[in-house]
Amino acid sequence: MKLVVVSAGLSVPSSTRLLGERLSAAVGQQVPGVEVEFVELRELAVEIAQNFVSGFPGAGLRAAFETVVAADGLIVVTPVFSASYSGLFKSFFDLLEKDSLAGKPVLVAATGGTARHSLVLDHALRPLFSYLRAVVVPTGVYAASEDWGAQGLPERIERAAGELGTLMRGLSVARVPEARDEFEVVVPFEQRLAALGGGTTG
Template structure:
């Protein structure tokens, strides 16, 4: 699984693109996972045509459901959740795929998003995907996933992908998958996400000692000259 872009750094030129799937499907087989796999394979194929190698990792949320719930209650991830967070932090691109329940995204998907650092996916290209039992929920990805990833400051591609049962045999779904994968591959190859994060990282609010790959987690990152820090130190504003 691969492809090549204008290299931004020697590191980016040497290693494969790291594409990570987040799937909240819980059935076996899962249409949610199937949709994500099709998007990932098309993206990998397009990258390969451009000479850029890529690898695909998967975060299956179903087996982590209890761990994620415990994380929300305790405030601390266990080893399994931390491994998923680390994999996501290391991603060059993400495919986020959720089933639709009660006219909304999976609570499991939202719970996982709730335990992520707000700066974990800054400027990371993302494809938004959803599956449901009826076409009436076709706008859920844009109405609910897109604002969520906007809050996380990720770069969601323009085309979201939705699949109801009747869509699986249609050419229209394949066309939409190809369009979304093309947008994702082009964003990855352009290096725009890396450039945004590298150029503007200091301007974003970060969680101290967080999980984002650029987080140093040291006192050197703390701006002690802000009004809030002066007040905390007993000084005036």
């Protein structure tokens, strides 16, 4: 299975990238053997801008789109700017083809300088990916500057990773033989989400 982390961090090193790494490592504990790939939007900023002007993605941006669309699960992480996701983050997802994320499990996460911006998860990120028809896991993860090394963040990471891992495993099609043929048994998303319970956003 393939897990893709889309990181919109701008600095090097980046707390946004670090949060993506922590989350993907936790998912790896839930889904053994999962392949993890990172898409760094900072490296694609020029191509994203050119795509808006020309209408055509460059080679790097096209490859990033293909990587995201092929993923079995997504972790999306953005720094908070003006109490919302960054413009670079939003621009990337604006350029994806319609319905590219339909039915895809997504874990939303964000980083910021203060805990006051934690509502960005529910007020900006969750509505965006719901509009894109992705399946957003119940628990989002926000990390303020003071959260690193403090109690609470590791627990939220583990809980969110567990929810994403459950959805990713649920997407694996179980093949049940019947006579000479096989048919696919797919568990509806509503049942998979119900099995996760009522996770909280943090």
